[in-house]
Amino acid sequence: ESIIRQAAQFGWDFSEAMGRGDLLIVDALMRNTRDEWSLARLTVDELIALVIRAKKQFGYSHARLIIDSMSAFWLDKPAMARKYSYQVKRTLSKWNFTIMVTSQYAITTSDAFGFGIEHVADGIIRFRRFIRGGRLRRFLLIEKMRQTAHDLRMWEIEIVSNEGLRLIRPVEARREDVSLPPSVIKKIINIHSEKEKEL
Template sequence: MTVHIERLSTGVLGIDRMLAGGIPRGFFVAVVGEPGTGKTVFALHYAWQGIKDNDKVIYVTTEESRESIIKQAKMFNMDLDKAVDEGKAIIIDALLKSQNDEWSLEEVDVEALVNKVIEAKRKLGYGRSRLIIDSMSTFWLDKPAMARKYSYAVKRVLYRWDFTVLMTSQYAITTSSAFGWGLEHVADGIIRFGRKVVGGELKRYILVEKMRQTPHDLRVNYIDIKDGEGLVILGPANFSKEDLALPEDVKRRIRSANKDLGP
């Protein structure tokens, strides 16, 4: 018996192919990796594809201003400014507090985030919706032990609102590990972005570490980011998933943190 799964295109053809057509509707997907590896560009593709597919799009930016996100999108021929003006998308700015701005967060707080997202959803109206939170790490930078609790709270409340969610999370450059263990535990899928020096040249890559209900590609694939085009898949890399495995001491810290956090 074949079960039909509705999938949302990511806006990147090569990644859709890695995901058997896209992200299953209603999933919460963690997009993780070090700074500068392509997470935000991927999030912009996902948002722009939603606009083209007539989805309701809400983009929460915590590490760049709304204006910076709009400017970056235009570099890849994505007119988010126009989409906002036409009521197809809302960009919530959690970086710059702005007086008299309906779509700015006055404080970086998970409850305030959830309430503002629901308010934006009501404003955009009924229908299939895409939510991007870039990044979730901002909400627990000073309290990493709360990462799992906060991530679960966001998923539990927003699950009822027909969102298919991308939540980015920063990894430390020095350890290639997360600032707080939690987002990956509640996610239905994990897409990892990274970088590696090969033959003296910096290479960016993507790996789908997990995607429920999906026969996804298990290979590491090189990526590139091109002006006017955005993120493109170059093809499988000549190193394996095992080459990217976390060191044993990092794994021990993860297990210890999970034990301390409880169920």
């Protein structure tokens, strides 16, 4: 219900789409009152099984699949992020989906939370936020988009009721936007090396 209300703020009628059978929302909150489209356990295997069951029931034509957020599946085991990401892509890519997933990333390192999902993705759209001049400002950057020419600039954005996301202007690049102190870079390299050993 929360997702339906949020969508309505931007003029999207999810209830109508669900009534036509064009939209299915899977409940991953594991509520006590289960219906057929909720997860009993927050595992990648159960998610994949549910998505495939929905595909079989609603038809085999092309569909969009949105998973928000993949980070929930490895909160207690971040070293599994790459394995789970590959599992989702390898299994569901056979079912005629365009898949969009969200993932948290560490503010200190700008790395995707759990290290791995960014290597599996064909495209990465990164959202950032800063407080400048005492005001919250939001930004968008297309970091990667395989086989697609795309704008390499970071754009300031705003979220507008009854409209959605609006591009305001490209941002002039500054060194501090993309670089980290040497001590932090060294720490990131060490963390990545340790995680590679775990895998």
